Amino acid sequence: MWEYTDKVREHFLNPKNSGTIENADAVGEVGSLSCGDALRLFLKIDDEGRIEDAKFQTFGCASAIASSSVLTEMVKGMTIEEAEKVTNKDIADALGGLPKEKMHCSVMGQEALDDAIRCYRGLDVAPAPEGEIVCKCFGVTDLQIKKAVLENKLTTLEEVTNFTKAGGGCEDCHGRIKEIIDEVRFGAPDVKPLEVKPVKLTNIKRFQLVSQTIEEEIRPALHKDGGDIELVDIEGTVVIVSLRGSCVGCPSSNLTLKDFVERRLKETVEEAITVREA
């Protein structure tokens, strides 16, 4: 069982400011389904640019709920300029600390606040992070890892995962994350890493892998919601499928195709895969 501080427990058991704000001046949204947390932050901001009210909706664990609750308490009364200086460390400190494995919950709070401020200023959603994607599972780049290492004085892979989520999935990126930590702490190595060329799949191999992934993973998952899928054809790297069952006419069918089917095929078969409906 996690060792939560009394403040975390209090904010989890009796969260402050849960709910929504009608006609909010800013809404910040951040989250990841795979690691099971998502936060929608609502801000009401007066004409002077001061936060009058803040509310949250959170899908997540006790740390995520407590981080959201304490964040809303912290920012009420702040100007936007003051709020944009709030860091994840401020959120964790206000809770009397979080278990190290849960630090990403405080990061989620800070990211939602950033997103809300961008929304208030009429800016688009934050641009995709720059740099090389190191952790494919959680879409974390080398620049994000470097920033976290520098700002939080991180020295281990475990700490990087706790703060950024990078490395918390398939573990393929662990070697690269360790290199990045060393680069930040001790400087970049003189020798450039060898360029690894992606393996090119034959049409037969691609067909086998796509069929296998659809049969073993995608179809069983869709069955759960009464849906189904059929592989119609493969043209180059374009996979043509037909949705069946409750997926037909479902308003989320595009999401199913892109965020689930295509993403899974990219992960298991080939990055270049795209999916379209017949």
Added chain:
Amino acid sequence: MRSVYLDNNATTMVAPEVREAILPLLESEYGNPSSMHGLGGSSGKLLSEARERVAAGLGCSPSEIIFTSCGTESDNTAIHSATESQPEKKHIITTRVEHPAVLNVAKHFERKGYDITLLSVDSEGRMDLDQLRKAIRPDTALVSVMYANNESGVISPIEEMVQITKERGVLFHTDAVQAIGKIPIDLKTLPVDYLALSGHKIHAPKGVGVLFLRRNTPFRPFMLGGHQELGRRGGTENIPGIVGLGMAMDLAGKHIGEENTRVRAMRDRLEKGLMATIPDAMVNGVGAERLPNTLSIAFKYIEGEAMLLLLDQFGICASSGSACTSGSLEPSHVLRAMGVPFTYAHGSLRFSLSVYNTDEDIDLVLKELPPIISRLREFSPFRRGDEGLDWVEDH
């Protein structure tokens, strides 16, 4: 506050009869069974009696029983034995839903150059026998398949899988840690080569396990040391634990009928009650044959750890396959292998019962859990008809 313990697949309370059997050993019967004096002799006698009890419970010979420290050690020893004794064979078959005591050993051997085949399960957690038939190769050293899954409770078709494996002359190991005491197992008719069990899952104390090793099966010791356990496992035997395990095996045999009647009925009432009162819920593995004591149920739009902590306020102990309970970032590998969507997998709860549970325990969960779920859903950003998931990364 009364504790309602519904986490028996994690560990069990020590049965009163087991506790009674162990206490004298902690006070006065502390001899080393290897010692050549009376005190040692009486410990040796207790060790033999416990071995006979365990063997009787499994339907095997006492000489086929090796006492270990836990199920994990038993699993490790079985896989180590199968690979070390057949160094020319570099292929292991196991499943995606194994306990880490097997999966992580498989990963270890993969790093050492072995090919590992992980058999998949379908959306109900069921295994496909044809997949196993196709996977066996001339260089397959071992097939290792759990008897019943610790999270979903789904029972594997072990008899058929052993038969397929034996026809090809391949060794077979089963991690039966969750199955013992819940479903009948008779090693006279089930020709597995290795079987692992753990004492603390059947109301014995923690720190004791068994590896069944069929006569004439290849064996290489994993723990090197003295001559204990016929030289197959060095280290002074944990006599209180072993005696407790012997007693627990007796009790497990006596309770198996009750597990499959009264305990099953309580589990079914809990399942039906929750499904009837809580919308957007699903039972994992509902279409498969399951252990009578296990209910894995998932609730959409909310997260498991939050549910566990609120249940704990009422003294209700359960567990979850959500990522946040383990410190990892991804939910249960078992639920993901079954294709359970992330939104449900994170909101999973596992209730695992024992003969020591009562109808009042079930009543309390049926009373307290629905409002907990309603409360958490009130401040979830996702809800029925307005999933609003488009802004969430679905990695």
